[in-house]
Amino acid sequence: MRVALLLFAAIALAMPSVATEPDATNAPVTFAPMIKEVSPCVVTVFSSRTMKEPGIPGFPGSENDPVLRRFFGDRPEQKQRGLGSGVVVRADGYIITNNHVIDAADEVKVGFADGHEQYVAKVVGTDPKTDLAVLKIDPGQRKLSAIAFADSTKVDVGDLVFAIGNPFGVGQTVTMGIVSAVGRGVGLADYEDFLQTDASINPGNSGGALVDSRGRLVGVNTAIISPTGANLGIGFAVPATLARGIMGSIIENGKVIRGYLGVNIQPVTTELAKMLKLPSEDGAFVGDVQEDGPAAKAGIKAEDVIIKVNDAPVSDARHLRLMIAQMSPGTKVTLTVVREGAEKTIEATLKDLAETEGRTGKKGSPRDGQKSTRGALGIRLEDIDDNLRRRFDIPRELKGAVITEVAPGSRADEAGLKSGQVILGINRKPVESGQEAADALDQGQGDVLLRIWSDGARFYLVIRREVGK
Template structure:
């Protein structure tokens, strides 16, 4: 399972700083040139380490943890304590200390680290690589949704690292991980980029660099650098059964970390671009139904009313192929690109609609606290006859005030309510559930149960394309009568 270095990521926000003007914003050292592909192998990385190591710091954080007595929370009541003869002066709090790493990104003391290193801390101290200099630090801002945090020390002329363009990093590039594993002191390990764009560690925005450079508890927040000595990632997590390195480590790419850092420093919070669509990945079944050449792109399952996407003319069933001139690899990639675009920006979106490509212009809004550009809801249904077909075993009914209340279906949703799905039916095995609302069958609108029955009877294929509303969102699903689990 995925193990966070030091502690698990906690979903609380620690506030932000007073926004800065453009003139006050710190200047970062940035070098976005790609590494030469024909570079000769080196027998020593010591020049790189000597250049970069002073920029990596040790972070010691302390927080107060409230601790209930072992006999249970009812002893919080003074009456019970007196009844059992337990004194009021009970130890209720304890101090918890953690260890991590960070990277100096400006000469005047801004430090980039992982959110879980400083989350909830009452006191943070930063020790430089020289082993002599130590500062008290304050939290500028944190972003649990990416596990990135920025802290600040009151100092000048610090050794700031140069930041690289992580999009130009390639699988197979040599990288060095620098941090303070297990508190033994600053340590350098070497490996390669094992993969890019990894996800699945439980954060809202994930685009991890995977590396086999040894990363252990204490490395969190430390630097992942290329052989030019430039920051390409912030080490944040490992996959391990033992808690130690097994050769699968993850780092937040420098481009993502830099965007979050700049927003925290300049705006006091992280603002993200908002498109206003529910999207889902393109599966092989959906690719066949929508006549797509491959599985790239993001399928629009629904468009939120009065959103930037709705204003631009996006529709359910569109496949977004490009965002602001960049190819969309999948739904998660689109979500990341939109989130890393400043609200108010106007971007071009190339879509595929009914087999034809077209380009739309969208002016992004600001992502609300919840919702926005997100995956469609979980897969959420028609019995229409004895013959075997994709919707055999499904029973539908009209939407009524009573069943809307029962299933929590909003008043603006129109369609056929799925009230029964045989567990062994193709639809049941492939994701349709009671409480789902069928909105379309083979891209034809369904407004009630009779519509659904009529459209299902008109289908003569072994597959059927449904658009369903389920658990607060819409998505497409292909039911294939020939596929059994």
């Protein structure tokens, strides 16, 4: 692989003066002592997995054909190798890294910056939902240094940070930047509360340390946003406080145990707040409540807005998911909700999060001869019959109007409606047939509030009508 090395001329820039102690010399500020202390805590993680060629080129399906295999022979196995970084979190050999660094690996080894010796690592446990993993090595005679954790909840925009890892396999590298944002959610994992930084992060840095000016771990470097794959100053790290909780659960239980409230939640959009006359866009809007779940037993209802958990404000739906997930099953929580314009306090006891697979509707086009109604907003609506229930995997007890077609470029299409979804209600009134839903859409004025069922989840959606409608 050819690597292009770009050399840049150094340009002296006028820098603002740095406050110093009265007896300090005019020597330049340096973080070298801190870096020397923390660098031994950051390791390189080597992974490999065996991959077999799928078949003989030009002969589809040849991997299962004994005649072709006998004639051409078995395809050779290949080793796929990966490289990332990790952080020593306990002196007895525990290391935290990213799940994607070691995912599906047959063998994992760890190397330190001061030598060529590699240590075989055992994968203690992984958590794809936060993209974290915990490894364990036997250091033998080597004395390990464990990194100190900072309270990442106190990290603020503008704080100085350093990224330490092994980018592109060139060797341990330190880059400097600031915290650009906190509490980021960018769709990379199920549970996100990323610290964003402009400290240079590149392939190979994943799983490495993001430390503060005192050498304390504030985050585990995880990802970058870049069209080229190289650093553009937009990097993300899992906060140290979240990583520490995940790590502790994996070490103690071999897996991550999360709290479960039993609500389907969504953001409070501007349109939703306006339609439901909500006081603000803060909080998590409850689209549905799981039957027999903690929320249902406590009295939480659809259309409630959860604004606090144990007096801690809830900023949005992602924030609530993260808050609940970090609590243990059996924890009693006090929820503050807004219902019909008034605040209400409800106590609930969390359960263990059940890992369930999402249900996927079977998409298709309307059948010939099927009675359907073209509603306003560019959707075709049909009554739910047995054939549609089978095709879209609609529960037997569900009543409403199924969407079988969405006109491209229509208001419904722009709002995200899709074939196979079921309209349960329009403007807070239930509907039970395609014609009833179409009539309600045709007769209404202004924006439309829909309650939707889709792939096992219920949620609310506001569709804006054309100007003048």
